[in-house]
Amino acid sequence: MFFIFRIYFILILIRYLFITLSENFITYYLEIMYKKCEGIIMTSMIEILKNEHKNVKNLLNEAVENKDTSKYPQIQKELRIHLEGEETLLYPKTRDQATDLTLEAYEEHDLVKKELNDLDNLNIENEYWMPKMKVVKDLVEHHVKEEEDEYFPKTEELLGSDQLDHLGQKYADWKDDVM
Ligand SMILES: [Fe+2]
Ligand SMILES: [Fe+2]
Numbered sequence: 337m338f339f340i341f342r343i344y345f346i347l348i349l350i351r352y353l354f355i356t357l358s359e360n361f362i363t364y365y366l367e368i369m370y371k372k373c374e375g376i377i378m379t380s381m382i383e384i385l386k387n388e389h390k391n392v393k394n395l396l397n398e399a400v401e402n403k404d405t406s407k408y409p410q411i412q413k414e415l416r417i418h419l420e421g422e423e424t425l426l427y428p429k430t431r432d433q434a435t436d437l438t439l440e441a442y443e444e445h446d447l448v449k450k451e452l453n454d455l456d457n458l459n460i461e462n463e464y465w466m467p468k469m470k471v472v473k474d475l476v477e478h479h480v481k482e483e484e485d486e487y488f489p490k491t492e493e494l495l496g497s498d499q500l501d502h503l504g505q506k507y508a509d510w511k512d513d514v515m
Pocket of ligand 1 (some may be wrong): 422483
């Protein structure tokens with residue numbers, strides 16, 4: 337009887353050890369896989385910015401073509417976040433090595449922000465409202481073209497993909513906080 341009890345106890349012990357160990361192994365490997373996936377799905381800040389360019393250009397096009405003022409709150413919010421994100425996280429990293437391109441970008445941002453501030457303070461019925469919106473559209477299109485044709489390729493060359501992935505994560509976290 338004592339022998340049977342001992343065998344039974346050993347079997348329970350083995351079962352308990354097996355479950356605990358296999359759980360630990362599964363958790364351990366799941367964590368490794370999660371970390372690998374996290375590394376793979378990190379997106380370069382430049383890719384995020386390019387998507388935002390596309391989105392805001394579409395919104396501006398629709399607003400101007402249809403003379404639709406209702407999209408302005410969304411346009412100004414998305415544009416301001418985009419401009420601030422670039423000025424805070426990206427431009428300081430390139431200022432010393434791509435000085436002319438970076439300073440020109442800051443200047444163009446100032447022009448867009450000036451027009452946005454004017455629009456914020458202008459009655460939507462004012463005859464200048466839509467012409468000003470058209471100026472914002474033209475400024476943004478010009479600025480986006482310069483960024484994508486000249487500034488981004490130079491930035492990729494200077495910062496490399498690891499740093500741009502890291503900045504992409506930082507930008508995404510910052511956007512979560514401010515939106
Ligand atoms: Fe910009
Ligand atoms: Fe941009």
